[in-house]
Amino acid sequence: MARIDWFQAGMSDGRLGIEPSYFSVYEQLCARRSKTPDREAYFAAYREGVRSYCNPKNIYQIARTGAVAIGACEDSAVIRKAVQDGFANLLEQ
Structure with missing residues (x-):
């Protein structure tokens, strides 16, 4: 093994x-x-x-794909904003 x-x-x-x-x-x-x-x-x-x-830039990039999980990250305003901005960018495309 x-x-x-x-x-x-x-x-x-x-x-x-x-x-x-x-x-x-x-x-x-x-x-x-x-x-x-x-x-x-x-x-x-x-x-x-x-x-x-959990780097905000990485979270943003992943959110732009439409699928991001942040359960492993510390809950913070910066992370939540990266998710929001990434999803918003996705919706604008």
Whole structure:
């Protein structure tokens, strides 16, 4: 069985804006095989990856496509404005 690089998994999930609660799915899947995911490595990388995802410029660009999820981002006026502006730009096209 291949070993999972939990640092890379966390980085990837963060960059995709996957909510941190998704880690519980990994825990459940690993438990079926008597394994334990590396929470520390995962979340160290996740925090780094989610910063790039939750950048207002990135959120704006994604919102311009018509599909953006911000559940992984801190709730802030800047993020909400990036979503609004991106959707508004989409509607103007």
